[in-house]
Amino acid sequence: MNPAATLGTVLLAYLPAAVSPGPNFVLIAHTAAAGTRRAAVAVALGVVAAGGVLAAVAVFGLGGVLARLPWLAAALRVVCGGYLAWLGVRLWLRARTPEAPDGAADRGAGETAPARAGKAAPPDRGPHHFRQGVLSNLTNPKAAAFFGSVLTATLPPTEPTAVKATAVALILLTSAAWHLSVALLFSAPATQRWYAHAEPTLNRVVGTILVVLGVALAVTP
Template sequence: MSPAATLGTVLLAYLPAAVSPGPNFVLIAHTAATRTRRAAVAVALGVVVAGGLLAAVAVFGLGGVLARTPWLATALRVGCGGYLTWLGVRLWWRARAPEDLVEPPDGAATTPATGSPRPGRFFRRGVLSNLTNPKAAAFFGSVLTATLPPAEPTAVKAAAVALIVAASAAWHLSVALLFSAPGTQRWYARAKPVLNRVVGTILVVLGIALAVTP
Protein backbone atom coordinates (compact mmCIF):
# COMPACT_ATOMS: atom_id res chain seq x y z
CA MET A 1 0.00 0.00 0.00
CA SER A 2 1.36 3.45 -0.91
CA PRO A 3 2.05 6.01 1.86
CA ALA A 4 -0.84 8.17 0.64
CA ALA A 5 -3.23 5.22 0.76
CA THR A 6 -2.00 4.27 4.23
CA LEU A 7 -2.54 7.80 5.54
CA GLY A 8 -5.97 7.91 3.93
CA THR A 9 -6.90 4.69 5.70
CA VAL A 10 -5.70 6.10 9.03
CA LEU A 11 -7.77 9.26 8.54
CA LEU A 12 -10.90 7.32 7.57
CA ALA A 13 -10.49 5.15 10.65
CA TYR A 14 -9.91 8.11 12.96
CA LEU A 15 -12.67 10.51 11.89
CA PRO A 16 -15.67 8.43 13.10
CA ALA A 17 -13.94 7.89 16.44
CA ALA A 18 -13.21 11.61 16.78
CA VAL A 19 -16.66 12.97 15.96
CA SER A 20 -18.76 10.42 17.86
CA PRO A 21 -19.93 11.90 21.20
CA GLY A 22 -17.90 10.97 24.25
CA PRO A 23 -16.27 12.49 27.35
CA ASN A 24 -14.12 14.88 25.29
CA PHE A 25 -17.12 16.27 23.42
CA VAL A 26 -19.11 16.61 26.63
CA LEU A 27 -16.31 18.43 28.45
CA ILE A 28 -15.54 20.85 25.60
CA ALA A 29 -19.20 21.64 24.94
CA HIS A 30 -19.96 22.13 28.63
CA THR A 31 -16.94 24.38 29.16
CA ALA A 32 -17.81 26.42 26.08
CA ALA A 33 -21.43 26.88 27.15
CA THR A 34 -20.68 27.79 30.76
CA ARG A 35 -17.33 29.58 30.72
CA THR A 36 -15.56 31.52 27.98
CA ARG A 37 -14.41 30.80 24.44
CA ARG A 38 -10.83 31.04 25.64
CA ALA A 39 -11.44 28.36 28.28
CA ALA A 40 -13.16 26.06 25.77
CA VAL A 41 -10.31 26.45 23.28
CA ALA A 42 -7.84 25.60 26.05
CA VAL A 43 -9.75 22.40 26.84
CA ALA A 44 -9.89 21.51 23.14
CA LEU A 45 -6.14 22.05 22.76
CA GLY A 46 -5.54 19.82 25.79
CA VAL A 47 -7.61 17.08 24.14
CA VAL A 48 -5.64 17.51 20.90
CA VAL A 49 -2.24 17.33 22.61
CA ALA A 50 -3.21 14.25 24.61
CA GLY A 51 -4.53 12.61 21.44
CA GLY A 52 -1.25 13.29 19.67
CA LEU A 53 0.63 11.74 22.57
CA LEU A 54 -1.59 8.64 22.54
CA ALA A 55 -1.19 8.34 18.78
CA ALA A 56 2.60 8.60 19.03
CA VAL A 57 2.70 6.03 21.80
CA ALA A 58 0.61 3.59 19.76
CA VAL A 59 2.35 4.20 16.44
CA PHE A 60 5.90 3.89 17.77
CA GLY A 61 5.18 0.82 19.86
CA LEU A 62 5.61 2.22 23.36
CA GLY A 63 2.19 0.87 24.28
CA GLY A 64 3.87 -2.48 24.87
CA VAL A 65 4.92 -1.16 28.27
CA LEU A 66 1.34 -1.37 29.49
CA ALA A 67 0.93 -4.80 27.91
CA ARG A 68 3.95 -6.06 29.87
CA THR A 69 2.84 -4.48 33.15
CA PRO A 70 -0.83 -5.37 33.76
CA TRP A 71 -0.81 -3.81 37.23
CA LEU A 72 0.11 -0.43 35.77
CA ALA A 73 -2.63 -0.67 33.16
CA THR A 74 -5.15 -1.57 35.89
CA ALA A 75 -4.03 1.29 38.15
CA LEU A 76 -4.29 3.75 35.25
CA ARG A 77 -7.75 2.48 34.31
CA VAL A 78 -9.09 2.72 37.87
CA GLY A 79 -7.54 6.13 38.43
CA CYS A 80 -8.96 7.46 35.18
CA GLY A 81 -12.40 6.06 35.97
CA GLY A 82 -12.28 7.72 39.37
CA TYR A 83 -11.44 11.07 37.79
CA LEU A 84 -14.41 10.93 35.41
CA THR A 85 -16.71 9.89 38.25
CA TRP A 86 -15.49 12.80 40.39
CA LEU A 87 -16.20 15.26 37.58
CA GLY A 88 -19.72 13.86 37.17
CA VAL A 89 -20.54 13.96 40.88
CA ARG A 90 -19.22 17.53 41.07
CA LEU A 91 -21.55 18.63 38.28
CA TRP A 92 -24.52 17.00 40.02
CA TRP A 93 -23.66 18.55 43.39
CA ARG A 94 -23.40 22.06 41.99
CA ALA A 95 -26.03 21.85 39.28
CA ARG A 96 -27.98 24.84 40.61
CA ALA A 97 -25.04 26.90 41.83
CA PRO A 98 -24.42 30.24 40.11
CA GLU A 99 -21.76 29.71 37.46
CA ASP A 100 -19.25 31.97 39.20
CA LEU A 101 -19.47 29.64 42.23
CA VAL A 102 -19.06 26.40 40.31
CA GLU A 103 -15.32 26.98 39.99
CA PRO A 104 -14.36 29.63 42.56
CA PRO A 105 -11.21 31.44 41.58
CA ASP A 106 -8.10 30.95 43.64
CA GLY A 107 -4.80 32.73 43.72
CA ALA A 108 -2.86 29.92 42.06
CA ALA A 109 -5.23 29.32 39.19
CA THR A 110 -6.59 32.71 38.18
CA THR A 111 -5.42 35.60 36.07
CA PRO A 112 -4.60 38.66 38.17
CA ALA A 113 -6.52 41.04 35.92
CA THR A 114 -9.84 39.25 35.68
CA GLY A 115 -9.95 36.69 38.48
CA SER A 116 -11.02 34.06 35.96
CA PRO A 117 -9.32 30.65 35.81
CA ARG A 118 -6.18 30.60 33.71
CA PRO A 119 -6.23 28.70 30.40
CA GLY A 120 -3.61 26.30 31.75
CA ARG A 121 -6.16 24.93 34.19
CA PHE A 122 -8.56 24.12 31.38
CA PHE A 123 -5.77 22.82 29.16
CA ARG A 124 -4.83 20.28 31.85
CA ARG A 125 -8.47 19.28 32.14
CA GLY A 126 -8.57 18.57 28.40
CA VAL A 127 -5.40 16.50 28.61
CA LEU A 128 -6.81 14.44 31.47
CA SER A 129 -10.13 14.00 29.67
CA ASN A 130 -8.51 12.43 26.61
CA LEU A 131 -6.02 10.35 28.59
CA THR A 132 -8.93 8.96 30.61
CA ASN A 133 -11.16 8.45 27.57
CA PRO A 134 -11.77 4.70 27.06
CA LYS A 135 -12.83 5.34 23.46
CA ALA A 136 -9.49 6.97 22.72
CA ALA A 137 -7.59 4.15 24.40
CA ALA A 138 -9.50 1.57 22.38
CA PHE A 139 -8.88 3.38 19.10
CA PHE A 140 -5.20 4.09 19.56
CA GLY A 141 -4.50 0.71 21.13
CA SER A 142 -6.21 -1.42 18.48
CA VAL A 143 -7.65 0.31 15.42
CA LEU A 144 -4.70 2.61 14.76
CA THR A 145 -2.09 -0.10 15.21
CA ALA A 146 -4.07 -2.33 12.86
CA THR A 147 -4.32 0.31 10.11
CA LEU A 148 -0.67 1.35 10.45
CA PRO A 149 1.52 -1.81 10.42
CA PRO A 150 4.84 -1.70 12.34
CA ALA A 151 6.74 -2.20 9.07
CA GLU A 152 5.74 1.25 7.78
CA PRO A 153 8.63 3.75 7.50
CA THR A 154 9.17 6.18 10.36
CA ALA A 155 8.26 9.12 8.11
CA VAL A 156 4.85 7.59 7.36
CA LYS A 157 4.24 6.94 11.05
CA ALA A 158 5.14 10.53 11.91
CA ALA A 159 2.88 11.80 9.13
CA ALA A 160 0.03 9.66 10.50
CA VAL A 161 0.44 11.21 13.95
CA ALA A 162 0.50 14.71 12.43
CA LEU A 163 -2.62 13.93 10.39
CA ILE A 164 -4.47 12.74 13.49
CA VAL A 165 -3.45 15.87 15.41
CA ALA A 166 -4.64 18.12 12.55
CA ALA A 167 -8.00 16.34 12.24
CA SER A 168 -8.48 16.36 16.01
CA ALA A 169 -7.71 20.09 16.19
CA ALA A 170 -10.16 20.90 13.39
CA TRP A 171 -13.00 18.99 15.05
CA HIS A 172 -12.51 19.84 18.71
CA LEU A 173 -11.83 23.53 18.10
CA SER A 174 -14.99 23.67 15.98
CA VAL A 175 -16.97 22.27 18.92
CA ALA A 176 -15.42 24.87 21.24
CA LEU A 177 -16.28 27.74 18.91
CA LEU A 178 -19.83 26.52 18.21
CA PHE A 179 -20.85 25.99 21.83
CA SER A 180 -19.24 29.22 23.03
CA ALA A 181 -21.45 31.31 20.73
CA PRO A 182 -23.64 33.78 22.70
CA GLY A 183 -26.87 32.15 21.56
CA THR A 184 -25.71 28.73 22.77
CA GLN A 185 -24.63 30.17 26.11
CA ARG A 186 -27.99 31.89 26.64
CA TRP A 187 -29.82 28.64 25.91
CA TYR A 188 -27.56 26.74 28.29
CA ALA A 189 -28.09 29.27 31.07
CA ARG A 190 -31.84 28.55 30.97
CA ALA A 191 -31.40 24.76 30.96
CA LYS A 192 -28.32 24.60 33.21
CA PRO A 193 -29.65 22.55 36.18
CA VAL A 194 -31.07 19.78 33.99
CA LEU A 195 -28.16 19.71 31.55
CA ASN A 196 -25.55 19.65 34.31
CA ARG A 197 -27.24 16.62 35.83
CA VAL A 198 -27.44 14.89 32.46
CA VAL A 199 -23.77 15.57 31.76
CA GLY A 200 -22.84 14.56 35.30
CA THR A 201 -24.71 11.28 34.97
CA ILE A 202 -22.96 10.51 31.67
CA LEU A 203 -19.55 11.14 33.22
CA VAL A 204 -20.32 9.02 36.30
CA VAL A 205 -21.52 6.10 34.17
CA LEU A 206 -18.45 6.33 31.93
CA GLY A 207 -16.14 6.57 34.92
CA ILE A 208 -17.61 3.58 36.74
CA ALA A 209 -17.66 1.51 33.56
CA LEU A 210 -14.00 2.32 32.92
CA ALA A 211 -12.95 1.52 36.48
CA VAL A 212 -14.70 -1.85 36.74
CA THR A 213 -14.29 -3.18 33.18
CA PRO A 214 -11.02 -5.10 32.68
Protein backbone atom coordinates in the same frame (compact mmCIF):
# COMPACT_ATOMS: atom_id res chain seq x y z
CA MET B 1 0.16 -0.35 0.29
CA ASN B 2 1.78 2.95 -0.69
CA PRO B 3 2.21 5.73 1.92
CA ALA B 4 -0.66 7.86 0.59
CA ALA B 5 -3.08 4.93 0.77
CA THR B 6 -1.87 4.07 4.27
CA LEU B 7 -2.39 7.63 5.49
CA GLY B 8 -5.81 7.75 3.83
CA THR B 9 -6.78 4.59 5.68
CA VAL B 10 -5.60 6.07 8.97
CA LEU B 11 -7.66 9.22 8.35
CA LEU B 12 -10.79 7.26 7.41
CA ALA B 13 -10.40 5.16 10.54
CA TYR B 14 -9.84 8.16 12.81
CA LEU B 15 -12.62 10.47 11.58
CA PRO B 16 -15.56 8.45 12.99
CA ALA B 17 -13.72 8.04 16.31
CA ALA B 18 -13.02 11.78 16.49
CA VAL B 19 -16.50 13.09 15.69
CA SER B 20 -18.63 10.55 17.55
CA PRO B 21 -19.88 11.99 20.88
CA GLY B 22 -17.97 10.96 23.96
CA PRO B 23 -16.42 12.41 27.14
CA ASN B 24 -14.22 14.83 25.17
CA PHE B 25 -17.17 16.24 23.25
CA VAL B 26 -19.24 16.53 26.42
CA LEU B 27 -16.48 18.34 28.33
CA ILE B 28 -15.66 20.80 25.52
CA ALA B 29 -19.30 21.58 24.75
CA HIS B 30 -20.14 22.01 28.43
CA THR B 31 -17.14 24.26 29.08
CA ALA B 32 -17.93 26.36 26.01
CA ALA B 33 -21.61 26.81 26.82
CA ALA B 34 -21.09 27.38 30.55
CA GLY B 35 -17.86 29.35 30.36
CA THR B 36 -15.84 31.34 27.87
CA ARG B 37 -14.53 30.63 24.42
CA ARG B 38 -11.00 30.92 25.78
CA ALA B 39 -11.67 28.23 28.39
CA ALA B 40 -13.26 25.91 25.83
CA VAL B 41 -10.36 26.36 23.42
CA ALA B 42 -7.92 25.51 26.23
CA VAL B 43 -9.85 22.28 26.94
CA ALA B 44 -9.91 21.44 23.22
CA LEU B 45 -6.16 22.00 22.92
CA GLY B 46 -5.62 19.70 25.91
CA VAL B 47 -7.69 17.01 24.20
CA VAL B 48 -5.66 17.46 21.01
CA ALA B 49 -2.33 17.31 22.86
CA ALA B 50 -3.30 14.12 24.71
CA GLY B 51 -4.48 12.59 21.45
CA GLY B 52 -1.10 13.33 19.91
CA VAL B 53 0.64 11.60 22.80
CA LEU B 54 -1.64 8.56 22.55
CA ALA B 55 -1.14 8.39 18.79
CA ALA B 56 2.65 8.59 19.14
CA VAL B 57 2.63 5.93 21.86
CA ALA B 58 0.57 3.59 19.68
CA VAL B 59 2.38 4.28 16.42
CA PHE B 60 5.91 3.95 17.78
CA GLY B 61 5.19 0.84 19.82
CA LEU B 62 5.56 2.23 23.32
CA GLY B 63 2.16 0.80 24.20
CA GLY B 64 3.91 -2.55 24.64
CA VAL B 65 4.92 -1.38 28.09
CA LEU B 66 1.31 -1.56 29.26
CA ALA B 67 0.87 -4.90 27.54
CA ARG B 68 3.81 -6.29 29.54
CA LEU B 69 2.61 -4.69 32.79
CA PRO B 70 -1.11 -5.49 33.14
CA TRP B 71 -1.15 -4.27 36.74
CA LEU B 72 -0.10 -0.81 35.57
CA ALA B 73 -2.80 -0.78 32.91
CA ALA B 74 -5.39 -1.77 35.53
CA ALA B 75 -4.18 0.91 37.96
CA LEU B 76 -4.36 3.57 35.26
CA ARG B 77 -7.86 2.44 34.34
CA VAL B 78 -9.07 2.77 37.94
CA VAL B 79 -7.42 6.18 38.41
CA CYS B 80 -8.78 7.48 35.11
CA GLY B 81 -12.26 6.16 35.82
CA GLY B 82 -12.19 7.78 39.24
CA TYR B 83 -11.24 11.11 37.69
CA LEU B 84 -14.17 11.01 35.26
CA ALA B 85 -16.56 10.12 38.08
CA TRP B 86 -15.16 12.97 40.20
CA LEU B 87 -15.83 15.44 37.38
CA GLY B 88 -19.40 14.16 37.19
CA VAL B 89 -19.97 14.55 40.94
CA ARG B 90 -18.62 18.11 40.75
CA LEU B 91 -21.16 18.95 38.06
CA TRP B 92 -23.97 17.54 40.21
CA LEU B 93 -22.83 19.68 43.14
CA ARG B 94 -22.64 22.71 40.86
CA ALA B 95 -26.22 22.07 39.73
CA ARG B 96 -27.33 22.48 43.37
CA THR B 97 -25.69 25.90 43.67
CA PRO B 98 -28.24 28.75 43.57
CA GLU B 99 -28.18 30.76 40.36
CA ALA B 100 -27.36 34.44 40.15
CA PRO B 101 -30.11 37.07 39.76
CA ASP B 102 -31.80 37.69 36.43
CA GLY B 103 -29.75 39.41 33.78
CA ALA B 104 -26.97 36.86 33.77
CA ALA B 105 -28.12 35.42 30.45
CA ASP B 106 -27.80 38.79 28.77
CA ARG B 107 -24.03 38.90 29.17
CA GLY B 108 -21.76 38.23 26.26
CA ALA B 109 -19.47 35.32 25.54
CA GLY B 110 -16.68 36.92 27.56
CA GLU B 111 -18.43 36.09 30.84
CA THR B 112 -19.15 32.67 32.16
CA ALA B 113 -21.97 30.75 33.74
CA PRO B 114 -19.77 29.74 36.72
CA ALA B 115 -18.94 33.41 37.25
CA ARG B 116 -22.61 34.34 36.94
CA ALA B 117 -23.54 31.87 39.65
CA GLY B 118 -20.77 33.08 41.93
CA LYS B 119 -18.83 29.85 41.73
CA ALA B 120 -15.31 29.77 43.03
CA ALA B 121 -13.32 28.49 40.05
CA PRO B 122 -12.18 31.18 37.64
CA PRO B 123 -13.21 30.09 34.16
CA ASP B 124 -10.25 31.51 32.27
CA ARG B 125 -7.45 29.62 34.01
CA GLY B 126 -5.85 28.37 30.82
CA PRO B 127 -3.53 25.76 32.38
CA HIS B 128 -6.40 24.37 34.49
CA HIS B 129 -8.66 23.90 31.48
CA PHE B 130 -5.82 22.56 29.35
CA ARG B 131 -5.13 19.91 32.00
CA GLN B 132 -8.82 19.03 32.06
CA GLY B 133 -8.69 18.38 28.32
CA VAL B 134 -5.55 16.29 28.63
CA LEU B 135 -6.99 14.15 31.42
CA SER B 136 -10.32 13.80 29.62
CA ASN B 137 -8.67 12.30 26.55
CA LEU B 138 -6.23 10.17 28.50
CA THR B 139 -9.17 8.72 30.47
CA ASN B 140 -11.38 8.32 27.40
CA PRO B 141 -12.05 4.60 26.79
CA LYS B 142 -12.99 5.34 23.18
CA ALA B 143 -9.58 6.93 22.58
CA ALA B 144 -7.82 4.03 24.28
CA ALA B 145 -9.71 1.54 22.09
CA PHE B 146 -8.89 3.42 18.89
CA PHE B 147 -5.23 4.09 19.54
CA GLY B 148 -4.65 0.70 21.15
CA SER B 149 -6.21 -1.42 18.42
CA VAL B 150 -7.63 0.33 15.35
CA LEU B 151 -4.66 2.61 14.73
CA THR B 152 -2.07 -0.11 15.25
CA ALA B 153 -4.01 -2.31 12.83
CA THR B 154 -4.21 0.34 10.10
CA LEU B 155 -0.58 1.43 10.55
CA PRO B 156 1.63 -1.67 10.80
CA PRO B 157 4.97 -1.40 12.63
CA THR B 158 6.77 -2.11 9.34
CA GLU B 159 5.83 1.32 7.97
CA PRO B 160 8.72 3.82 7.65
CA THR B 161 9.24 6.30 10.47
CA ALA B 162 8.32 9.20 8.17
CA VAL B 163 4.93 7.65 7.43
CA LYS B 164 4.30 7.05 11.13
CA ALA B 165 5.22 10.65 12.00
CA THR B 166 2.97 11.94 9.20
CA ALA B 167 0.11 9.80 10.51
CA VAL B 168 0.51 11.32 13.98
CA ALA B 169 0.55 14.82 12.47
CA LEU B 170 -2.56 14.03 10.43
CA ILE B 171 -4.38 12.85 13.54
CA LEU B 172 -3.34 16.01 15.40
CA LEU B 173 -4.61 18.30 12.61
CA THR B 174 -7.90 16.44 12.28
CA SER B 175 -8.43 16.42 16.03
CA ALA B 176 -7.65 20.14 16.29
CA ALA B 177 -10.05 21.03 13.47
CA TRP B 178 -12.92 19.07 15.03
CA HIS B 179 -12.50 19.88 18.71
CA LEU B 180 -11.80 23.57 18.14
CA SER B 181 -14.92 23.75 15.96
CA VAL B 182 -16.95 22.31 18.84
CA ALA B 183 -15.45 24.89 21.21
CA LEU B 184 -16.28 27.78 18.88
CA LEU B 185 -19.81 26.57 18.10
CA PHE B 186 -20.88 25.99 21.69
CA SER B 187 -19.30 29.21 22.97
CA ALA B 188 -21.44 31.33 20.63
CA PRO B 189 -23.52 33.94 22.55
CA ALA B 190 -26.82 32.35 21.46
CA THR B 191 -25.73 28.97 22.80
CA GLN B 192 -24.60 30.51 26.08
CA ARG B 193 -27.90 32.37 26.54
CA TRP B 194 -29.79 29.12 26.05
CA TYR B 195 -27.44 27.31 28.40
CA ALA B 196 -27.92 29.93 31.13
CA HIS B 197 -31.55 28.83 31.45
CA ALA B 198 -30.90 25.09 31.19
CA GLU B 199 -27.66 24.90 33.21
CA PRO B 200 -28.88 23.04 36.35
CA THR B 201 -30.57 20.29 34.35
CA LEU B 202 -27.70 19.97 31.89
CA ASN B 203 -25.17 19.82 34.72
CA ARG B 204 -27.06 16.85 36.16
CA VAL B 205 -27.28 15.12 32.78
CA VAL B 206 -23.63 15.68 31.91
CA GLY B 207 -22.56 14.79 35.45
CA THR B 208 -24.48 11.52 35.31
CA ILE B 209 -22.88 10.63 31.96
CA LEU B 210 -19.40 11.26 33.31
CA VAL B 211 -20.05 9.24 36.49
CA VAL B 212 -21.38 6.29 34.48
CA LEU B 213 -18.44 6.43 32.09
CA GLY B 214 -15.98 6.69 34.96
CA VAL B 215 -17.42 3.75 36.88
CA ALA B 216 -17.63 1.64 33.72
CA LEU B 217 -14.00 2.40 32.91
CA ALA B 218 -12.83 1.58 36.44
CA VAL B 219 -14.62 -1.77 36.75
CA THR B 220 -14.32 -3.08 33.17
CA PRO B 221 -11.23 -5.26 32.63
